[in-house]
Amino acid sequence: MVEPLLDIKDLDVRFSTSEGETRAIRGINLSLNPREVLGIVGESGSGKSVTALAVMGLLAKNANVTGSIHMGDRELLGMKDRQLSSIRGLKIGMIFQDPLTSLNPVYSVGWQVEEAISAHQDLSKEKRRAEAIRLLELVGIPRADDRVDDYPHEFSGGMRQRVVIAIAMANNPQIILADEPTTALDVTVQAQVLEALQVAIDQSHASLVLITHDLGVVAGLASRVVVMYAGRIVEIGTADAIFYSPAMPYTHGLLGSIPRVDDDGGARLRQIPGSPPSMIGTQPGCPFAPRCPLRKDICLTEEPALRSVSSTTGTEAHQAACHFASDVVTMPLASMFPDTSDDHEEPPQ
Numbered sequence: 001m002v003e004p005l006l007d008i009k010d011l012d013v014r015f016s017t018s019e020g021e022t023r024a025i026r027g028i029n030l031s032l033n034p035r036e037v038l039g040i041v042g043e044s045g046s047g048k049s050v051t052a053l054a055v056m057g058l059l060a061k062n063a064n065v066t067g068s069i070h071m072g073d074r075e076l077l078g079m080k081d082r083q084l085s086s087i088r089g090l091k092i093g094m095i096f097q098d099p100l101t102s103l104n105p106v107y108s109v110g111w112q113v114e115e116a117i118s119a120h121q122d123l124s125k126e127k128r129r130a131e132a133i134r135l136l137e138l139v140g141i142p143r144a145d146d147r148v149d150d151y152p153h154e155f156s157g158g159m160r161q162r163v164v165i166a167i168a169m170a171n172n173p174q175i176i177l178a179d180e181p182t183t184a185l186d187v188t189v190q191a192q193v194l195e196a197l198q199v200a201i202d203q204s205h206a207s208l209v210l211i212t213h214d215l216g217v218v219a220g221l222a223s224r225v226v227v228m229y230a231g232r233i234v235e236i237g238t239a240d241a242i243f244y245s246p247a248m249p250y251t252h253g254l255l256g257s258i259p260r261v262d263d264d265g266g267a268r269l270r271q272i273p274g275s276p277p278s279m280i281g282t283q284p285g286c287p288f289a290p291r292c293p294l295r296k297d298i299c300l301t302e303e304p305a306l307r308s309v310s311s312t313t314g315t316e317a318h319q320a321a322c323h324f325a326s327d328v329v330t331m332p333l334a335s336m337f338p339d340t341s342d343d344h345e346e347p348p349q
């Protein structure tokens with residue numbers, strides 16, 4: 001068996017707020033294997049960023065974290081900031097949603113890539129600059145040797161995000177954590193940035209955790225996909241299992257809201273009605289039940305555990321948190337949620 005790079009056990013994160021305690025993460029178990037691309041998807045507020053921030057030790061001060069996060073034989077939870085800074089940037093590279101907040105506007109892009117290199121490597125000035133240019137070229141900055149002294153505002157949004165990718169891969173990290181790396185970009189640029197990300201992981205042999213609310217974005221890259229809802233993993237499996245045999249109605253709903261290249265053009269986009277639950281206080285039952293077209297009485301009283309889905313998809317690794325997962329997995333895609341695309345409001349009389 002391969003030794004996981006990162007092993008998260010019973011992760012639980014609560015925030016104290018003026019309205020009460022927010023249970024942002026409720027018992028996550030997840031491991032990341034060497035050289036794998038793991039997609040984490042889920043609607044806004046499902047706990048994707050909090051999971052990533054917990055790994056990096058970057059949660060806000062009002063967070064109360066329990067469980068364990070192992071990287072090799074080191075426990076990251078509870079590590080002092082100084083020890084963690086030897087892991088951030090060196091073992092784990094990070095890419096956040098908005099490149100403008102990750103890049104400093106007063107320094108040239110080249111300086112910022114060099115700065116990332118010199119935080120962990122002792123190279124001469126010339127070698128550092130050459131390495132910065134090499135990295136910028138690698139992520140697809142045209143004429144990188146001419147552009148290395150430009151400032152972030154002289155770059156387009158997609159190019160800035162490529163600079164952030166160059167910084168994340170500067171020290172050959174074992175893991176690249178990308179939280180919504182393409183959300184702020186338009187679709188064409190999104191594809192180019194994803195390509196740069198693919199180059200980054202091919203070159204550095206890193207594992208990638210790709211966090212997004214968009215299943216379409218993980219489709220081309222991820223080998224395994226985690227679906228989160230209300231602070232829990234509600235489904236996990238190979239990308240094929242998640243895309244072709246989802247076993248949780250919520251995943252069906254997420255899939256219904258993206259255009260698919262493999263449909264015959266007749267399928268309509270469908271939205272999941274309603275919105276995610278408040279994470280303050282605990283309600284009994286499955287948190288998705290109020291929005292679920294298949295809910296039965298048991299769903300309102302008993303929260304389903306994450307369990308292996310019956311042999312239909314052939315792998316032990318496919319798990320879902322649904323009382324009726326073995327039925328759901330056999331259901332045709334796009335049949336579960338009503339097609340609301342023709343609905344329109346009556347004009348006022």
Ligand SMILES: Nc1ncnc2c1ncn2[C@@H]1O[C@H](COP(=O)(O)OP(=O)(O)OP(=O)(O)O)[C@@H](O)[C@H]1O
Pocket residue numbers: 015016017022024042043044045046047048049050051060062213279
């Ligand atoms: N510092 C904080 N204080 C209180 N609650 C917080 C804090 N940070 C996050 N939360 C709450 O934790 C929950 C999970 O948030 P998180 O940012 O992980 O969502 P997400 O899945 O990344 O959503 P998005 O797609 O919008 O980025 C939310 O209910 C959020 O309001």
Ligand SMILES: [Mg+2]
Pocket residue numbers: 048049050179
């Ligand atoms: Mg987020």
